Amino acid sequence: MNIFAIGIGGTGAKCTEALVHLHAAGLITDQGGKNVRLGTFLVEPDQQSTLLARTEIAIDRYSKVRDLIGNATESFAASEIDHYGSWSPLAGETPGVSLDQVFSKPVLRNEASGLAALFDCLYPPEEQKAELDVGFRGRPPIGSAVMSRISLDKAANSGAWKKLLGDIQTASGSGDPPIIHLFGSVFGGTGASGVPTLGGMLKSWLQQQGLSKVRVHASLLLPYFDFDGQGDQGTGVHAEARNFQLNTDAALQYLANNGKACFDQVYLVGSDIKARYDFSIGGRSQDNDAHIIELLATLGVRNGCRTPEGREYAYILSRSKEDQISWSDIPDSGVIGKGLARAARFAISWRKNYSLEVDAAQTTPVKTFASGAPWIRKYFSMTEESTSKSEGRPSIRGQDQLALKQAIDGYSATLIQWLRQFSRNTGLGFNQELFSEDQLNCEETYANELQRLVRGSAKPTLAEQNDTVDRIKVLMDELPESEIKYKGVEGLADSLWKLCI
Amino acid sequence: MKPKQFIPLIACVLAGVLWIFIGQNFVLQNVLGGLIAGGGMDLSLFLASASSPSFQALWFTSAAVTLIWLLTTTKKSPLNSAEVREMQPTWWICTTVLVLLGWFYQLFFTVLIWQISGVAPVEGINTNYFQVPPGGWITLLVVVIFDVGLLFWLPTMFASPKSYRLVVPGAMKFLGGR
Structure with missing residues (x-):
């Protein structure tokens, strides 16, 4: 099954970032539980946006891991991803262009x-x-005017849109029709104007192309943050938190009247307790931390893949405690909790232990190193000078192995950063019972203990003193050969992924 | 501890007991007796009064050190390969101490205990220690090294647990095969 995710504006980009991490964790699956192929596309007039850059980094890093691994794993990084790039509705305009x-x-x-x-x-x-270089300045009317100039018929003939729409057409020919899922806020500028506009355009285009089986879904974010401070005269027109409610009302009214013309399914997610972000006009200074609401919005993709067409029930999501969110408040919490706990435990185990061990093995005679790390014999050649494969196992010093290790390092760091951000960014008087923020750091120092990383019901049921990376290493050493299908760094990462929970 | 480690450990303990308490005296009496007794020492009395107690003391000491080694390595949760390998010098210190203690036990039960008590080990002889010839001493010292191998090296090599299972010298060679 194919999912085409389109993130519109800063919040849309952040939701796409969350989606990439969920997808990498194998949590975006179809009704049969099979991993889907994810295509990502970002729409953002503010091409200097840190949020856009952060999402593209997450996509690039996961894509790099996927490229290097190919099909050489059973579980780790097994979900395909394809990035169509980012596109600005102001593409082709001169820098500093105004309405x-x-x-x-x-x-x-x-x-x-x-x-x-x-x-x-x-x-x-x-x-x-x-000047619209920094986006639509929290003003949906500006965005609507610019966005409505887009012609998908023209766009389908060139650039990123051409490839995206071409792939949608191709995927719709398969037995399992694809889903296009749009993300964006309804209270800002770009998302509020872009999501309904693009949703409507895509629906029309699909009908014109005879692709009526392709569903268009959207996760729309209601206000979930406020600004600390505000712009001054120098910043000109800018997003203001006081307008969020007004923008939201207008967007919801529009959706109530025209929603069915734009979307087959809509997920509305917001929060009464607001996160606090420093005011930013846009560009590089707009560096808002990830938020749990974006994760919840992303779970709409999972729900959409698994909900048969034509089901029109309304689902309501809420939390059981007023000042706290825990795993039980998250839809499909058993699977999602386990999946995210696995991803977090993998990232910490890899970044703060296995990766450092592979580094240490570069300067230590391989057999000496193995005397303190028996697990390494399962994945790498024990021949001292070998830089190629021996007994079907590559050298731990092979350049291809080191390149893959670095790629996994990069993606793990990105994942840890995202988990840390949404763990700490809860808003005043509100806390989360999902992860321990202090355990989520990327410092290149060894860590062994994992017991405090995951909180609540997703925490593995192990005696606390046994929940260590060393325990995983021992389990790896004891794996029968038949359970180690792949060798080298890919095999090591695959085994770690399976054993880390 | 896994069955594949537990069984060799039990085998080593049984072999150690059989060797120290039965087999070794037989070998010392019938195979190495000439080297140890030299010029007419009462070998049976020496084995009963000096050799057996000293080797039994070595057995108890080795058993205790082996137990401490196994408990320590079982309890530890090492951070990385380097931390595991830091136990190698500790293992060598244990081995060296056991050999030195084994030699000391030989000296103690053959010479010192009689000197301290002022009693002659053999009636009718003026010297209050066993007169073991140089060849006998060398033989006993070599047997001590062999015993430490049997009582400490083999059990720790076969039974060192978890991440420590290849840290004992020789383990990579004998147990490191895939």
């Missing part, structure tokens, strides 16, 4: 004065003149 330049206001005034007057009526001068 009046996008709509060529002088030309409009000369050739259609009525339209120019309407333009003046809809957009005050400061919105007309605001």
Whole structure:
């Protein structure tokens, strides 16, 4: 099955980041429990956005692991991903372009004065003149105007859209029709204007192409954060937390009237307790931490893959304690909790132990090293000078092995950073009972104990003193040969993935 | 401890008991007797009064050190390969101490205990110690080394648990095969 995820705006990018991590953890599966193929596409006028960059880093790092591993694992990084890139609705415009330049206001005034007057009526001068490089400044009307200029028929002929729409067409020919899932906020600028606009365009395009089996879903985020501080005169038009509710009301009214023309399924997620972010006009300074709400929004993709077409029940998600979120508050908590706990335990075990062990093995005679690490014999050649395969096992010093190790290092660091962010970014007076934030660090120092990493019901039922990386190493050493299908770093990572929970 | 470690450990303990308490005296009497007794020492009396007690003391000491080694390595949860390998010098210190103690036990039960008590080990002889010839001493010292191998090296090699299972010298060679 194919899922095409389109993240629109900063929040959309953050949801896509969460989706990549869930997908990497093998949690996005179809009704049969098989991993889906995920295609990602980001729509963001603010091409300097840190949120966009962070999501692209997560995608790139997971893609690199996938490229190097290929099909040489059974469980670890087994889910396919394809990134179609990021696209700006202002692509082709000059840097610092403003709304009046996008709509060529002088030309409009000369050739259609009525339209120019309407333009003046809809957009005050400061919105007309605001530079849009940093996004739509929390103003959905600006975004709607820019977004509605997109023609998917034209876009389908070039660039990233061409490949994305081409793949949607190809995938729809398979037995299991694909799902297009859009992410974005309804209270900001880009997402609020882009999600319904693009959703409607995609639905129309699919109908034109005769691809009516392709479903369009959306996860729409209601307000879940506020700003600490606000912009000043120098920042010009900017997003303001006081407008979030107004924007949300307008978006929900639009969806109530036109939602079915845009989406087959909608997931609305928000929070009454708001996270606090430093004010940013956009660009590199917009570095908001990940949030649990984005994870919940992403779970809409999982639900959408597993819910048969035509089911129109309304589901309500809530939490059992007012000031806390725990695993039991998360949909399908048994599977999701175990999957995320596995991912977190893998990332910490890898980054803060196995990876350092592979590094240490580079400067120690291989048999000497193995005398203190018996597990290594299962995956790597014991021939001292070998840099190629021996007995079907590669050398631990092979360049291909080190490249894969570095790729897994990179992805693990990204995953730990994301887990740490959403673990600490809960909002005032609200806490989470999912992960221990202090255990989620990427420092390149050895760690052995895992018992405090995961909290609550997803925590493995092991005696605390036994929950160590050393225990996993011993289990690896005891694995029968028949259970180690792949050797080298890929086999090591695969075994660690299976044994770390 | 896994069955594949437990069985060799039991075998080593049984072999050690049989060797120290039965087999060794037989070998010392019938095979190495000429080297140890030299010029007419009462070999049976020497084996009963000096050799057996000293080797039995070595057995008890080795058993205790082996037990401590196995308990220590069972209890530890090492951080990495380097931390596991840090136990290698400890193992060598244990082995060296056991050999030195074994030699000391020989000296003690053959010479010192009689000197301290002021009693002659053999009636009718003025010297208050067993007169073991140089060849006999060398033989006894070599047998001590052999016994430490049997009583400490083999059990620790076969039964060192978990991440420590290949840290004992020789383990990589004999047990490291896949």
